[in-house]
Amino acid sequence: MKLLLLLVLMGTATAKVQDLSGKMFTFPQPTNSAHVRMSLANHCYQAVTVCHRSVTDLKRFHALFSVSTPSHDNSFVVFWSGGAQDVQTTVKTTAIGYGGCDYKSNKWHSICTTWDSVTGLGQMWFDGVPSIRKFIRSGEAITGQAIVILGQEQDKHGGGFDINQSFVGMMSDVHMWDYILSPCEIQNYMENLHFTPGNVLNWNALDFDISGHVLIENKTVVCQLKNI
Numbered sequence: 001m002k003l004l005l006l007l008v009l010m011g012t013a014t015a016k017v018q019d020l021s022g023k024m025f026t027f028p029q030p031t032n033s034a035h036v037r038m039s040l041a042n043h044c045y046q047a048v049t050v051c052h053r054s055v056t057d058l059k060r061f062h063a064l065f066s067v068s069t070p071s072h073d074n075s076f077v078v079f080w081s082g083g084a085q086d087v088q089t090t091v092k093t094t095a096i097g098y099g100g101c102d103y104k105s106n107k108w109h110s111i112c113t114t115w116d117s118v119t120g121l122g123q124m125w126f127d128g129v130p131s132i133r134k135f136i137r138s139g140e141a142i143t144g145q146a147i148v149i150l151g152q153e154q155d156k157h158g159g160g161f162d163i164n165q166s167f168v169g170m171m172s173d174v175h176m177w178d179y180i181l182s183p184c185e186i187q188n189y190m191e192n193l194h195f196t197p198g199n200v201l202n203w204n205a206l207d208f209d210i211s212g213h214v215l216i217e218n219k220t221v222v223c224q225l226k227n228i
């Protein structure tokens with residue numbers, strides 16, 4: 001009985017569904033361990049849309065959003081390729097890049113990425129501008145227990161982190177949908193207007209676990225200048 005009570009208390013202590021509106025995750029240093037982890041309940045995604053905002057000064061490879069399943073470490077990954085100098089998407093074993101992103105250091109970038117398993121088409125919206133629609137791969141949905149990691153890139157299901165692929169900077173407004181968001185909704189996300197929050201991951205009600213040195217901080221401190 002005592003043990004059961006303890007387990008219940010521990011359960012409530014670690015279950016952390018939080019409204020992170022106005023907040024950001026700060027990843028202050030490169031490590032091969034610090035990360036935010038979210039386990040997804042559904043086991044099959046025919047289509048995905050993932051949106052996030054981030055800022056960094058990294059020039060090297062870094063993962064922005066890493067989804068693994070037991071069969072594929074890189075089920076769905078959004079990352080900056082230092083070699084190709086562009087933001088890329090991997091679905092399972094296929095990676096493609098979307099050229100022309102002005103990925104400036106120390107500037108917040110809003111990125112939404114979509115992929116549909118039926119057509120196989122992917123698209124990326126970067127700071128409000130949609131890329132061309134590109135074929136990545138088609139025919140199979142993302143299936144199996146999915147683990148989403150922020151701050152690290154998974155080379156194993158839920159682990160296999162590499163310090164040289166870690167994210168250093170701040171990240172906010174992370175949402176994931178199991179369908180392709182309409183261009184209007186994506187535009188609304190980009191411009192911080194009203195949009196339908198993610199039905200898979202919702203920044204306003206996020207169930208996550210932090211490991212290592214990751215902080216939750218207020219996103220903006222607006223300095224009100226006095227009119228003279």
Ligand SMILES: *[C@@H]1O[C@H](CO)[C@@H](O)[C@H](O)[C@H]1NC(C)=O
Nearest residue numbers: 030032060161162163164165
């Ligand atoms: C990370 O990169 C540095 C610099 O290139 C290198 O010296 C180091 O061995 C790399 N670490 C790992 C774990 O790959």
Ligand SMILES: *[C@@H]1O[C@H](CO)[C@@H](O)[C@H](O)[C@H]1NC(C)=O
Nearest residue numbers: 022023216217218219220221
């Ligand atoms: C963060 O924002 C909240 C709500 O606006 C405010 O109450 C709190 O004092 C802020 N914290 C810091 C450290 O600025």
